Amino acid sequence: MSAPTLAPQAQQPPAELRRETRRERRRRERLEERDATIPVELYGLKRGTISVLTACCVLFALFILAPVVWVIINSTKNQANIFQSFGFWFASPFEFFHTFANLFRDVDGDGTYSDWFLNTVLYSVVGGVGATVLAALGGYGFARFEFRGSKLFFGIIIAGLLVPITLVAVPLYLAYAKVHLINSIWGMIFPSMVTPIGIYLMRTYVELSIPRELTDAARIDGASELRIFFRIAVPLMVPGLMTVLLLSVAGTWNNYILPLIIFSNNTLFPVTVGMGLWSQHAGNSGDNNLYPLIVMGGLVTIVPMIALFALLQRYWRGGLLLGSVAN
Amino acid sequence: MSETALRPSAGVATRPSTPGRRHRRSAYARRRGRSGLAFVTPFMIIFTLFMVAPLGYAIYQSLYTTKLIGGTRYSGFANYSTVLHSGEFWSGVIRVIIFGGIQIPIMLAIAIFFATIFDLGVAKWGPVFRAVYFIPFAVPIVVSSLMWGFLLDPAYGPFNRLMNAVGFNNFNWLSPNLMLPSIIIIAIWEWTGYTCIIMYTALKSVPRDVVEAAILDDTPLWKIILRIKLPMVRPAIIMLVFINSIGAMQLFIEPTILNNYQAGVVTDTWTPVINIYTTSISNGEYQLGAAMAVVLAVVIIAISVASLAFRNRRREFR
Numbered sequence: 001m002s003a004p005t006l007a008p009q010a011q012q013p014p015a016e017l018r019r020e021t022r023r024e025r026r027r028r029e030r031l032e033e034r035d036a037t038i039p040v041e042l043y044g045l046k047r048g049t050i051s052v053l054t055a056c057c058v059l060f061a062l063f064i065l066a067p068v069v070w071v072i073i074n075s076t077k078n079q080a081n082i083f084q085s086f087g088f089w090f091a092s093p094f095e096f097f098h099t100f101a102n103l104f105r106d107v108d109g110d111g112t113y114s115d116w117f118l119n120t121v122l123y124s125v126v127g128g129v130g131a132t133v134l135a136a137l138g139g140y141g142f143a144r145f146e147f148r149g150s151k152l153f154f155g156i157i158i159a160g161l162l163v164p165i166t167l168v169a170v171p172l173y174l175a176y177a178k179v180h181l182i183n184s185i186w187g188m189i190f191p192s193m194v195t196p197i198g199i200y201l202m203r204t205y206v207e208l209s210i211p212r213e214l215t216d217a218a219r220i221d222g223a224s225e226l227r228i229f230f231r232i233a234v235p236l237m238v239p240g241l242m243t244v245l246l247l248s249v250a251g252t253w254n255n256y257i258l259p260l261i262i263f264s265n266n267t268l269f270p271v272t273v274g275m276g277l278w279s280q281h282a283g284n285s286g287d288n289n290l291y292p293l294i295v296m297g298g299l300v301t302i303v304p305m306i307a308l309f310a311l312l313q314r315y316w317r318g319g320l321l322l323g324s325v326a327n
Numbered sequence: 328m329s330e331t332a333l334r335p336s337a338g339v340a341t342r343p344s345t346p347g348r349r350h351r352r353s354a355y356a357r358r359r360g361r362s363g364l365a366f367v368t369p370f371m372i373i374f375t376l377f378m379v380a381p382l383g384y385a386i387y388q389s390l391y392t393t394k395l396i397g398g399t400r401y402s403g404f405a406n407y408s409t410v411l412h413s414g415e416f417w418s419g420v421i422r423v424i425i426f427g428g429i430q431i432p433i434m435l436a437i438a439i440f441f442a443t444i445f446d447l448g449v450a451k452w453g454p455v456f457r458a459v460y461f462i463p464f465a466v467p468i469v470v471s472s473l474m475w476g477f478l479l480d481p482a483y484g485p486f487n488r489l490m491n492a493v494g495f496n497n498f499n500w501l502s503p504n505l506m507l508p509s510i511i512i513i514a515i516w517e518w519t520g521y522t523c524i525i526m527y528t529a530l531k532s533v534p535r536d537v538v539e540a541a542i543l544d545d546t547p548l549w550k551i552i553l554r555i556k557l558p559m560v561r562p563a564i565i566m567l568v569f570i571n572s573i574g575a576m577q578l579f580i581e582p583t584i585l586n587n588y589q590a591g592v593v594t595d596t597w598t599p600v601i602n603i604y605t606t607s608i609s610n611g612e613y614q615l616g617a618a619m620a621v622v623l624a625v626v627i628i629a630i631s632v633a634s635l636a637f638r639n640r641r642r643e644f645r
Contacts, residue, residue: 038538040448043548053450060441061459064520067474068462070485074477087478087485138370145363146356153371160378162573162628167620170607171381171388191377199370225362254467256580257600261608272469279473279587295477298470305465310458 068302075099075299079291099292103300108290110281111266113297116274120253120301122185123270127192128249134193135244139202140233144215154203160196165257173261183265192252198244205240206233242312253305271301389618406618415596416619420576420626422507423598427575430511431568434519439564441519442526443552457527460520468517472584475513476501480588501589510581522567529563530556569634576627579604599623 040050066088073089074082076096085091103113142154172191173182181187210233218228234241256272263269269277275297282290392402410416441460445453463471478484479500490498500509533556541551557564579600586593595605599619607616 038447038535038542042542043447043449045449045548050449050451053444054452057441057444057450057452057456060437060519061456064460064462064516067471067478067516068466070478071474082477083480083483086488134370134373138367141363141366145359145366147360147363150363150367153367156379157370157374159628160374162631163378163382163624165577167385167624168378168381170603170613170616170620171385172377173608174388174613175381175384190373193373194377196374225359225366229366250465254469256467256469257604261604272467275473276469276584279476279584282587294473298473301470302466305467306462309461309465313458313461 071295071299071302074295075292077292077295079289082291082295095292096296099296100300102293103296107293108281110277111269111274113271113274113293113300115267116269116271117300119185119268120270120272123188123192123255123259124249124252127189127252128245130189130193131195131198131248132241132245135195135198135202135248136234136237136241137229138199139204139240140206140229140237142199143203143206143210144212144233154199157196157199160194161200169258169261172258176262182262183268185268187262188255188259188268188270191258192248192255195244195248195251198248201244201247202237202240205237209240210236246309246312249308250305271297275301385617385620388614389621391614393612393614406615407622409615410618410622416599416602416622419596419599419602420623423576423578426507426511426514426578427572430514430575431571433511434515434522434571435564435567437515438519438522438526439557442523442530443556445523445527446530446556447548457524460523462520463517464521466517468580469584471517472513472581475509475516476585476588479509479585499589501585501592503592506582506585506592510578510585513581514575518571522571525563525567526560529560533559565634569631572630572634573627576623576630 070087074087076094077085077091078093078095081091103117106112142150168191172187176182176184176187214232215228218232219225223231253270254272255270256276259268259270259273260276263273266274266277275294278290278294278297282294389406390401390403391399392405393399441456444450445457450456466474478486481487481497481499481501484500486500487498499505537555537559538551541555546555577600578598582593582597582601593601595609596602600623603616603619603623606619607613
């Protein structure tokens with residue numbers, strides 16, 4: 001938790017030139033939050049209200065944490081104990097490392113979890129970064145330029161928000177069969193880059209956070225449009241871009257139906273499809289010890305995403321609201 | 328730090344001041360138009376290839392029928408007629424409408440309740456709870472369905488053991504009657520935190536002086552919340568209803584996964600998307616599946632347009 005301030009004081013540049021350290025930023029954010037919040041005493045609450053409301057929060061937190069705690073506890077159990085022992089307490093033998101090691105082997109011919117995990121990371125990162133780059137360019141283009149058809153194009157993209165993914169997935173499968181994109185990673189990555197919501201969020205973000213005067217001034221000074229975009233707009237768009245990046249990474253990380261339809265080769269599966277297959281087989285024939293793997297796979301799948309969201313939360317929190325303020 | 332930085336509302340609550348100025352189409356404007364087109368072209372290409380084209384292809388396919396004898400030929404609206412007269416398809420549509428109609432209001436009520444608590448700061452450890460509530464958003468729906476499947480398992484699940492311990496008989500959460508309520512609980516688990524954070528951010532953007540003025544006027548707290556704060560975050564609420572309705576209509580993963588715990592409850596036509604999936608992929612009747620997908624899209628668009636029309640009608644009261 002300690003901030004990286006171990007460098008000798010004398011070598012540091014003056015405070016106003018130095019980037020603020022993590023501790024300073026936390027302190028500033030806490031103060032800002034305090035200033036923006038009205039002191040509770042002003043509301044004239046009855047005695048005990050805060051305790052009652054805190055208790056409500058605790059109850060709901062128990063509901064939210066129950067499955068997560070269950071997964072952590074049961075990742076240490078063997079198949080018999082997952083079912084026979086009480087779900088919210090440990091039971092011996094301790095099988096955590098044994099099960100974890102099994103994630104790297106093909107246990108029953110469905111495929112190897114570690115492959116699926118790397119696939120999921122690949123699809124999410126490439127798809128998410130691609131979606132963010134396209135949304136940055138497109139959102140900026142729609143926010144700052146008017147050209148023939150710009151209103152129409154934007155309207156079509158917004159209509160894309162309403163299109164069910166299944167409506168696209170089935171015909172994509174048929175089209176892929178014709179152009180040999182079945183069992184191709186690009187067949188998964190390209191559709192992941194289509195995020196109408198990203199374009200919408202970035203357009204709103206550019207309109208709200210980049211003053212027209214700034215880009216106009218640069219234009220009068222003779223800067224090219226690309227230079228204006230990269231040197232002036234992009235640095236100001238970072239919080240919005242982080243939001244779009246996280247939403248699109250999470251979207252691809254979660255995607256189930258598209259990979260389910262387009263992949264038949266189990267070395268290309270993402271985690272979601274692989275685990276769906278496991279659960280199908282575990283349900284059909286109960287004796288192949290797949291349940292501990294499903295529990296462990298679930299744990300390993302959710303930990304990186306929770307960590308990512310927790311680490312980056314100050315970037316995306318403000319951006320989430322964007323979609324709801326622009327009329 | 329300067330004063331303006333202390334107002335989280337400054338950036339979000341105001342509308343853009345320049346809503347698209349009209350240029351005369353001078354040479355300069357044309358040059359700028361070309362730059363704008365260059366910026367949006369990469370997205371438009373991917374969007375066209377991977378969204379518009381498949382959609383067009385689906386509509387095209389839906390007008391054809393493949394027969395064992397006679398091959399593929401144009402059949403007009405025959406597939407649509409089959410879909411529109413399919414009781415199973417419509418009972419699936421009604422099931423997801425019931426699902427959304429129950430799940431969305433409950434989730435919104437819980438989310439708004441906690442967002443208000445966090446916004447007012449009337450509970451301890453608010454930031455901790457906010458972080459905890461957001462955890463399910465990071466859990467893929469496949470994984471959360473698997474986890475809940477274990478928890479709700481009729482024979483071994485811990486929830487049933489607790490129910491037994493309290494004196495209830497065996498409670499089959501995954502039986503035909505309780506499958507939908509169980510999925511509603513799972514969906515509430517998945518989406519409440521995300522909704523709560525969005526509501527919290529929206530509530531934070533309500534200017535502080537408005538609330539202070541109300542306090543000075545001795546307005547009771549419940550009135551401040553119901554009459555001042557919530558009306559001011561109305562656009563956020565509408566957006567949430569809108570997004571969640573579209574999602575609810577496409578219910579697919581939760582029933583598919585839970586079916587692995589208790590086979591036979593979720594039929595091939597249980598929700599429209601399951602129906603589309605089995606029809607086009609498992610049974611290979613993709614033209615009929617495409618027609619179903621188009622009908623489902625029309626239903627979704629109709630519901631969305633209706634909700635947007637509602638929003639526009641009410642805008643004058645804001």
